[in-house]
Amino acid sequence: MTRMRLTTKPETEQPLPDIDMSTHLGELPLVNPILTASGCAAAGRELDQFFDITTIGGIVTKSVMQNPRSGRPTPRMAETPSGMLNSIGLQGPGVDSFIERDLAWLHERGATTVVSIAGGSVEEFAKVAGKLRMATGVSGIEVNISCPNVESRGEVFACDPVAAAEVVSAVRRSTTPGVPVFVKLSPDVTDIVSVAHAVVEAGADGLSMINTTLGMVINTDTMRPALAGITGGLSGPAIRPMAVRCVWQVHQAMPEVPILGMGGIRTGLDALEFILAGASAVSIGTVIFHDPSSPARIRDELARAVAERGFASLNDAIGYAHREPDIELEPQGPAFVEFDEALEDSESSADL
Amino acid sequence: MAVQVKGEVLDIRRIGSYFNLSMVAPGIAEHARPGHFVALNVGGDSSSLLLRRAFSIYRTEQRGVYGGTVDIVFSIAGPGTAWLADRQRHDPIDIVGPLGRPFVLPAEPVPCVLIGGGYGAAPLFTLAEKLRERGCRVDFVLGASTEDRLFGALEGKRMSQSIAITTEDGSLGERGRVTDVLPRIIERSDSAVLYACGPMGMLQAVAKTAERYGIHSQCAVEESMACGVGVCMTCVMPVIGDDGQTRMVRSCVEGPVFRGDRVRWSEVGTVPDDTIGSIAWTQATNDSLFAASAPVAVEEDLPVDGEDAFVEASDADDEGSAS
Numbered sequence: 080m081t082r083m084r085l086t087t088k089p090e091t092e093q094p095l096p097d098i099d100m101s102t103h104l105g106e107l108p109l110v111n112p113i114l115t116a117s118g119c120a121a122a123g124r125e126l127d128q129f130f131d132i133t134t135i136g137g138i139v140t141k142s143v144m145q146n147p148r149s150g151r152p153t154p155r156m157a158e159t160p161s162g163m164l165n166s167i168g169l170q171g172p173g174v175d176s177f178i179e180r181d182l183a184w185l186h187e188r189g190a191t192t193v194v195s196i197a198g199g200s201v202e203e204f205a206k207v208a209g210k211l212r213m214a215t216g217v218s219g220i221e222v223n224i225s226c227p228n229v230e231s232r233g234e235v236f237a238c239d240p241v242a243a244a245e246v247v248s249a250v251r252r253s254t255t256p257g258v259p260v261f262v263k264l265s266p267d268v269t270d271i272v273s274v275a276h277a278v279v280e281a282g283a284d285g286l287s288m289i290n291t292t293l294g295m296v297i298n299t300d301t302m303r304p305a306l307a308g309i310t311g312g313l314s315g316p317a318i319r320p321m322a323v324r325c326v327w328q329v330h331q332a333m334p335e336v337p338i339l340g341m342g343g344i345r346t347g348l349d350a351l352e353f354i355l356a357g358a359s360a361v362s363i364g365t366v367i368f369h370d371p372s373s374p375a376r377i378r379d380e381l382a383r384a385v386a387e388r389g390f391a392s393l394n395d396a397i398g399y400a401h402r403e404p405d406i407e408l409e410p411q412g413p414a415f416v417e418f419d420e421a422l423e424d425s426e427s428s429a430d431l
Numbered sequence: 432m433a434v435q436v437k438g439e440v441l442d443i444r445r446i447g448s449y450f451n452l453s454m455v456a457p458g459i460a461e462h463a464r465p466g467h468f469v470a471l472n473v474g475g476d477s478s479s480l481l482l483r484r485a486f487s488i489y490r491t492e493q494r495g496v497y498g499g500t501v502d503i504v505f506s507i508a509g510p511g512t513a514w515l516a517d518r519q520r521h522d523p524i525d526i527v528g529p530l531g532r533p534f535v536l537p538a539e540p541v542p543c544v545l546i547g548g549g550y551g552a553a554p555l556f557t558l559a560e561k562l563r564e565r566g567c568r569v570d571f572v573l574g575a576s577t578e579d580r581l582f583g584a585l586e587g588k589r590m591s592q593s594i595a596i597t598t599e600d601g602s603l604g605e606r607g608r609v610t611d612v613l614p615r616i617i618e619r620s621d622s623a624v625l626y627a628c629g630p631m632g633m634l635q636a637v638a639k640t641a642e643r644y645g646i647h648s649q650c651a652v653e654e655s656m657a658c659g660v661g662v663c664m665t666c667v668m669p670v671i672g673d674d675g676q677t678r679m680v681r682s683c684v685e686g687p688v689f690r691g692d693r694v695r696w697s698e699v700g701t702v703p704d705d706t707i708g709s710i711a712w713t714q715a716t717n718d719s720l721f722a723a724s725a726p727v728a729v730e731e732d733l734p735v736d737g738e739d740a741f742v743e744a745s746d747a748d749d750e751g752s753a754s
Binding site: 118119120121125126128129141146147148149150151152153154155156158160161162163165167170171173307315316365366367368369370371372 | 432433434435472479480481482483525527654655657658660661662663664665666667668678679684699700701702706707708709712713716
């Protein structure tokens with residue numbers, strides 16, 4: 080006889096805690112701190128099948144440039160331990176088509192949309208931002224400065240604080256005041272704090288951290304690079320400690336600057352790490368490929384995790400890991416005595 | 432519309448060099464059409480293997496109160512498929528599906544040849560059923576490198592007018608490749624459509640054969656994917672749209688089934704110069720822009736199929752809406 084257990088029933092979950100999870104990215108209020116990461120959610124439409132995209136803080140769209148772009152040849156992807164390498168090459172429809180199709184859909188759908196923009200020159204960044212200024216439905220701008228500067232032998236803007244600052248001030252000037260401009264920083268720099276300073280001085284309202292870090296895989300069958308683009312951006316849980324470190328360092332140096340944290344977030348507790356390190360909100364990236372409904376799951380897991388730790392609101396948890404060290408216990412505290420006894424016990428048993 | 436479900440392993444068994452995995456997948460089986468695929472998580476909840484594995488659906492069944500079941504066929508190609516092969520009855524499994532665009536069915540009861548390479552044959556059997564329901568003659572051509580890599584020969588025989596088998600080592604059927612025998616079948620049955628699923632080289636050869644005979648081909652491609660749902664942009668191929676323009680399209684959402692004459696087979700793995708948005712195209716467009724200063728109309732995601740004589744499988748249902 081065939082007996083089947085059915086595991087497809089919705090798991091009986093604890094009701095969500097009644098806790099204020101709202102947050103801000105600069106002047107942009109968010110219902111909760113969960114966004115998608117640029118390049119991992121396209122323009123939201125595909126993911127709306129798996130969860131209601133209006134129930135998360137926002138959608139950060141795939142970086143859009145001035146013109147349509149085919150991107151790089153395949154293979155564009157290689158799986159790595161707890162992560163992946165990608166080398167897409169900013170494939171996209173161009174800003175006009177993006178506004179007409181993707182942004183219009185997101186606006187109609189009622190999603191909060193942060194538009195990621197990219198460019199090969201300061202001028203292109205400014206033009207894309209200028210087009211978006213005329214469009215409806217842009218709640219924020221994320222500036223992807225991890226692209227090669229065609230005017231500087233292909234050096235990426237993110238690794239050159241002067242060029243990065245030029246991009247940021249041009250975008251800030253071309254963007255409606257009150258629409259926050261966040262700048263996405265690369266971890267592939269010697270001192271991320273100095274880049275952060277440069278872009279904030281140039282007018283950035285906040286920082287997104289981190290972009291992928293450059294990596295490479297050799298295919299041991301073909302004995303050639305696994306990616307057509309040779310190198311690729313490493314993402315996923317593999318880079319999470321690096322991302323938390325970047326958020327920590329920048330928040331410590333500039334606690335007043337809002338941070339959108341990202342890099343390998345897979346669970347609510349992962350997201351909490353970024354919040355505790357100083358992020359006001361977080362983006363969910365590579366794990367979406369693994370679990371397309373993960374932004375909604377992580378939203379709920381984070382709410383529970385924040386409530387369980389006794390915070391009255393998400394806001395109280397932001398940067399909490401930077402607090403003063405706890406006051407040391409007096410030596411005659413009961414815990415100390417117990418510890419002493421335990422020691423004696425183990426010593427006596429060792430004597431036997 | 433795809434769903435993500437926590438499914439359960441119903442059964443797993445070996446077939447030659449392959450594994451047949453049956454899963455309880457409510458909400459997926461009911462909506463799957465021939466050519467659709469599913470994307471599975473591998474390695475458990477804390478797996479270091481993050482990317483989904485995509486498999487075309489071999490068959491689906493409705494099983495009473497438990498909801499539908501979905502079967503896939505795979506071979507062990509790495510740690511992810513090795514993990515899948517290790518599953519036991521009742522193990523949970525995270526399934527997303529049905530994904531992609533299915534095979535398009537002919538409106539008229541025309542003769543069709545179904546060509547499968549290795550376990551690529553898996554989606555062809557439900558397709559054969561649908562075609563036969565519409566009164567189409569079905570001939571099968573199945574090929575593999577060796578006999579143990581052949582899939583579904585008996586099943587194919589049962590549901591077809593004829594079946595031809597090729598193996599590269601001659602261990603079963605004719606020694607050679609599917610395209611060696613294909614012209615003979617097309618000529619004998621006066622075929623109007625070729626349906627194919629298998630390695631890229633085989634699909635290219637099938638598409639070429641179809642063009643030579645002036646008939647249609649529908650090819651289900653295998654491209655490596657990270658997500659399967661259209662967000663990662665890793666599974667792109669150069670495909671010609673209805674407007675004659677080439678775009679890098681996602682094989683997960685605009686495929687996996689393409690018209691054979693629309694895929695630029697010999698340029699898969701490259702970005703042809705005339706692709707919209709390529710470096711050369713951008714250069715040329717900028718030059719003409721400066722000359723004419725006219726905006727470039729660009730439309731993404733144009734449907735690449737949509738031949739009049741064909742009916743979208745999703746519209747067709749069982750009632751023969753074709754006329």
